[in-house]
Amino acid sequence: MRYLPKSPAERQEMLAAIGVQSVEELFSSIPEAYRLKKPLNLPGPLSEPEVIAYFRARAAENSVGYTSFLGAGVYNHLSSVITDTVLQRGEFLTSYTPYQAEISQGTLQAIFEFQTLMCQLTGQEVANASMYDGSTATTEAVLMAERLTGKRRVLVARSLHPEYREVLKTYAKNSGLSVEEIAYTAAGTVDAKGLQSALRGDVCAVVVQSPNFFGAMESLGPLAEAAHTSGALLVTAITEGVSLGVMKPPAEADIVAMEAQSFGLAPSYGGPFAGVIAAKEKFVRQMPGRLAGQTVDLDGRRGFVLTLATREQHIRREKATSNICTNQALCALAATVHLTLLGKEGLREMAEQNLAKAQFALKELQTIPGVKRTFAAPFFDEFVVELPRSVKMVNAELLKEKIIGPFVLGSAYPELTKHALVCVTETTTRAEIERMVAAVKRALEQPL
Amino acid sequence: MNDNIKKVLRHPTQSEGLIFEKSSPGKRAFDLPPLDVPAVDAAKALGEFHRRGGVEGFPEVSEIEVLRHFTRLSTWNYAIDLGMYPLGSCTMKYNPRVNEFVARLAGLATEHPYQPQELSQGCLKILQLLEKCLLEITGMDAVTLQPAAGAQGELTGILLIRAHHEKLGNPRKTVLIPDSAHGTNPATAIIAGYQVQNIKSSDEGQIDIAHLEEQVTGDVAALMLTNPSTLGIFEQRIAEIANVLHAKGALLYMDGANMNALTGVTRPGDLGVDVMHLNLHKTFSTPHGGGGPGAGPVATKKILEPYLPVPVLVEKEGGRLALDYHRKESIGRVRAFGGNFGVLVRALAYILAYGPGVRQATEDAVLNANYIRKHLEGVFDLPYTRPSMHEVVFSDALQKKHGVNTMDIAKRLIDYGFHPYTTAFPLIVPGALMIEPTESESKEECDLFIDAMKSIAREAESNPEVVKTAPHTTRVRRLDEVGAARKPVLRWKPSGKKSEAGD
Numbered sequence: 001m002r003y004l005p006k007s008p009a010e011r012q013e014m015l016a017a018i019g020v021q022s023v024e025e026l027f028s029s030i031p032e033a034y035r036l037k038k039p040l041n042l043p044g045p046l047s048e049p050e051v052i053a054y055f056r057a058r059a060a061e062n063s064v065g066y067t068s069f070l071g072a073g074v075y076n077h078l079s080s081v082i083t084d085t086v087l088q089r090g091e092f093l094t095s096y097t098p099y100q101a102e103i104s105q106g107t108l109q110a111i112f113e114f115q116t117l118m119c120q121l122t123g124q125e126v127a128n129a130s131m132y133d134g135s136t137a138t139t140e141a142v143l144m145a146e147r148l149t150g151k152r153r154v155l156v157a158r159s160l161h162p163e164y165r166e167v168l169k170t171y172a173k174n175s176g177l178s179v180e181e182i183a184y185t186a187a188g189t190v191d192a193k194g195l196q197s198a199l200r201g202d203v204c205a206v207v208v209q210s211p212n213f214f215g216a217m218e219s220l221g222p223l224a225e226a227a228h229t230s231g232a233l234l235v236t237a238i239t240e241g242v243s244l245g246v247m248k249p250p251a252e253a254d255i256v257a258m259e260a261q262s263f264g265l266a267p268s269y270g271g272p273f274a275g276v277i278a279a280k281e282k283f284v285r286q287m288p289g290r291l292a293g294q295t296v297d298l299d300g301r302r303g304f305v306l307t308l309a310t311r312e313q314h315i316r317r318e319k320a321t322s323n324i325c326t327n328q329a330l331c332a333l334a335a336t337v338h339l340t341l342l343g344k345e346g347l348r349e350m351a352e353q354n355l356a357k358a359q360f361a362l363k364e365l366q367t368i369p370g371v372k373r374t375f376a377a378p379f380f381d382e383f384v385v386e387l388p389r390s391v392k393m394v395n396a397e398l399l400k401e402k403i404i405g406p407f408v409l410g411s412a413y414p415e416l417t418k419h420a421l422v423c424v425t426e427t428t429t430r431a432e433i434e435r436m437v438a439a440v441k442r443a444l445e446q447p448l
Numbered sequence: 449m450n451d452n453i454k455k456v457l458r459h460p461t462q463s464e465g466l467i468f469e470k471s472s473p474g475k476r477a478f479d480l481p482p483l484d485v486p487a488v489d490a491a492k493a494l495g496e497f498h499r500r501g502g503v504e505g506f507p508e509v510s511e512i513e514v515l516r517h518f519t520r521l522s523t524w525n526y527a528i529d530l531g532m533y534p535l536g537s538c539t540m541k542y543n544p545r546v547n548e549f550v551a552r553l554a555g556l557a558t559e560h561p562y563q564p565q566e567l568s569q570g571c572l573k574i575l576q577l578l579e580k581c582l583l584e585i586t587g588m589d590a591v592t593l594q595p596a597a598g599a600q601g602e603l604t605g606i607l608l609i610r611a612h613h614e615k616l617g618n619p620r621k622t623v624l625i626p627d628s629a630h631g632t633n634p635a636t637a638i639i640a641g642y643q644v645q646n647i648k649s650s651d652e653g654q655i656d657i658a659h660l661e662e663q664v665t666g667d668v669a670a671l672m673l674t675n676p677s678t679l680g681i682f683e684q685r686i687a688e689i690a691n692v693l694h695a696k697g698a699l700l701y702m703d704g705a706n707m708n709a710l711t712g713v714t715r716p717g718d719l720g721v722d723v724m725h726l727n728l729h730k731t732f733s734t735p736h737g738g739g740g741p742g743a744g745p746v747a748t749k750k751i752l753e754p755y756l757p758v759p760v761l762v763e764k765e766g767g768r769l770a771l772d773y774h775r776k777e778s779i780g781r782v783r784a785f786g787g788n789f790g791v792l793v794r795a796l797a798y799i800l801a802y803g804p805g806v807r808q809a810t811e812d813a814v815l816n817a818n819y820i821r822k823h824l825e826g827v828f829d830l831p832y833t834r835p836s837m838h839e840v841v842f843s844d845a846l847q848k849k850h851g852v853n854t855m856d857i858a859k860r861l862i863d864y865g866f867h868p869y870t871t872a873f874p875l876i877v878p879g880a881l882m883i884e885p886t887e888s889e890s891k892e893e894c895d896l897f898i899d900a901m902k903s904i905a906r907e908a909e910s911n912p913e914v915v916k917t918a919p920h921t922t923r924v925r926r927l928d929e930v931g932a933a934r935k936p937v938l939r940w941k942p943s944g945k946k947s948e949a950g951d
Contacts, residue, residue: 247494270785346480
């Protein structure tokens with residue numbers, strides 16, 4: 001086998017050195033009755049060209065050649081070949097968690113730069129080295145708020161990503177947390193009055209997303225004030241990070257939970273991505289996940305180490321802030337390289353292009369009779385329109401023209417039966433937008 | 449500098465500051481295609497939400513500077529690609545590059561989790577084949593690929609157990625965890641709403657069955673067992689342990705972190721295990737990437753299948769695959785979307801490359817561990833003498849006499865060109881040296897490692913100072929961790945003056 005570096009003679013030599021006749025003897029501690037008598041029934045072995053051929057064949061069964069208007073938590077953005085060039089450096093790809101700081105300075109400094117970039121983006125004071133994804137980061141942010149406040153009620157905006165809410169419920173069920181949902185207004189934003197009346201002294205966290213699942217931007221200032229007045233913390237989730245290139249940072253939030261997929265990570269059918277928790281510095285000791293910190297070596301040279309580890313499971317076991325161990329380090333590195341490449345101007349320009357393309361797409365869609373914008377709040381690269389017919393039906397027509405239509409909101413919001421969540425990023429060309437709009441128009445003109 | 453250091457020579461590495469310190473306004477490293485729709489006045493479109501002038505403090509550098517920056521940083525890391533990485537319990541094996549190649553294919557990396565399922569049949573077939581392979585390897589009945597890492601797999605598994613007990617009318621209160629377990633086990637049990645009760649290992653590093661029988665009451669939901677244990681020892685009476693638990697209605701959870709010792713040789717499902725997780729970034733070779741991403745699929749027996757997280761992969765008429773989101777008894781989701789798909793692709797590529805021959809990998813892993821044990825036994829103290837599987841745990845008891853501890857030996861190993869083994873774990877071995885070579889090491893690399901360890905043992909006697917102050921050949925020497933924790937500096941801030949010390 002090409003991955004194994006031993007000849008039969010070397011194996012024999014090593015067995016002899018150990019003092020056993022056969023490799024079977026090395027497994028003598030497994031009771032005979034439980035040892036497999038025949039080989040596993042697995043496909044293979046495949047040569048490298050055969051492995052590639054298998055996956056090429058599967059890729060061909062997917063959506064190659066289609067144009068997509070899906071967002072809803074996973075976004076298509078441009079990225080440079082430099083990002084993947086760096087990622088494929090074996091020194092980054094094939095290294096472990098940087099516990100041995102002296103031979104992990106590359107990873108540690110990169111994490112420190114990642115933490116800095118995340119703070120700059122979010123307007124927060126500290127950020128961790130990554131969580132699994134945006135959904136688990138949001139959940140862990142709530143658990144963090146619970147530890148900080150000692151309270152058990154959670155108020156979650158219905159305009160938070162539906163799957164993020166599901167994850168929160170899975171975790172909350174056994175942590176003694178009660179989760180209640182807060183409605184959205186006709187503008188598509190959190191119902192501040194409803195929130196106000198639900199806020200009593202027993203709430204640990206108010207959770208909102210901005211831009212929210214409908215693409216609408218939330219005014220965080222008043223929400224933070226309302227939360228703080230009742231002794232709760234404001235947790236803000238961000239699923240579309242590129243928005244921060246042109247949007248005010250969620251500085252009013254106490255804890256920000258962000259999905260970093262938009263920063264150079266491929267959609268990859270849902271993962272791997274990278275979650276981030278950023279927060280006020282005074283909350284750092286209740287933060288989950290790894291943190292890299294700056295320090296000096298014996299000679300006074302600057303270096304970096306993993307720090308504040310007494311929060312973590314390998315030290316604190318059942319008293320840890322979270323059970324997270326393996327995180328999404330390489331994805332965080334991708335985001336670091338990507339954002340460094342974009343830089344201040346590149347990210348701003350990318351964000352402005354998203355804004356312009358989404359505005360253009362909305363305007364074009366609104367030229368179709370019966371197509372209406374649903375929510376009035378400002379949006380970034382996603383918006384909701386109501387169609388005169390079912391979105392599923394329209395999408396089925398679009399598919400015939402190799403267009404993957406917008407997200408069908410009715411599946412997660414039964415009251416939004418004819419509503420579509422349209423996503424347009426800088427990767428979508430004007431021609432593609434126009435082709436989609438024409439196809440929607442044709443679909444709506446078809447006799448029922 | 450030392451004739452016994454055979455694997456490495458010194459060579460200079462480049463100095464490199466933080467990227468923020470290289471920034472200068474007006475430079476950029478990425479150009480976008482020109483905007484092909486009318487520009488929008490962002491301030492007008494966004495009103496109060498507008499951020500003026502882009503992100504304050506973001507770097508402004510050129511492409512060559514970015515590439516050099518990260519390439520220079522990369523050279524400060526040790527990696528499997530450079531040599532043996534014997535971290536016990538971490539299974540740092542070769543990460544085949546074809547796996548990286550296929551995970552990036554257009555049609556796989558480009559797919560959106562919400563695209564129509566009829567346009568995702570390729571993705572779903574990959575998931576289905578991986579599920580089948582993992583079921584064959586573990587001997588279990590059902591599997592979820594959703595958990596993002598081992599610890600999330602543990603949580604998923606314990607939540608399945610909880611759902612099972614709740615269905616029977618009582619979730620129970622306690623999860624039993626051996627004192628040799630990974631820290632994730634107790635942390636997980638707490639999040640799942642259980643209390644943790646530790647069980648002491650016997651003098652032989654095994655579970656004491658008589659003692660266990662006393663501890664398993666009607667309040668016990670499950671036992672979380674790592675097998676082989678973190679001592680690298682197979683839990684010989686695991687089937688009896690399962691019986692003790694099952695007799696009281698409790699279930700057996702197996703932490704699959706050490707599955708590299710068992711694959712193709714025995715199957716947890718045949719040993720009485722009810723539910724387990726696998727670490728695809730250990731046993732199935734997906735890269736650790738400096739700490740992640742991983743994937744922690746959970747395999748279960750039939751009784752727990754109704755509770756699996758949604759969505760569940762199902763086969764419809766005519767072989768069409770679909771995701772079923774509507775499962776009444778499901779524990780819910782543990783993360784958004786399907787899972788770390790890109791990691792799952794790599795793991796399947798690994799399994800396909802080996803096929804049934806994956807047993808050879810297991811045999812070589814165990815061979816390497818025993819070869820190293822044979823040569824270092826006596827040089828280092830071996831506190832538990834039962835047969836080793838894929839890893840061997842020594843202690844620093846012999847070197848302690850000279851004031852040298854496991855961390856010192858580990859740091860000195862860096863000078864010899866190796867990544868350290870796992871230090872100070874498992875907790876039941878004071879001063880542990882936990883060594884897992886994996887199957888990826890040649891006899892030559894193992895011999896070099898053995899020579900290095902023997903040489904360091906001699907140094908501990910003849911010149912303990914050189915060990916205690918190691919490493920001597922790295923860019924930075926031992927770092928002030930206490931200072932880092934006391935006054936945390938967790939991000940760069942503009943200082944007004946240019947970079948410190950030119951590093």
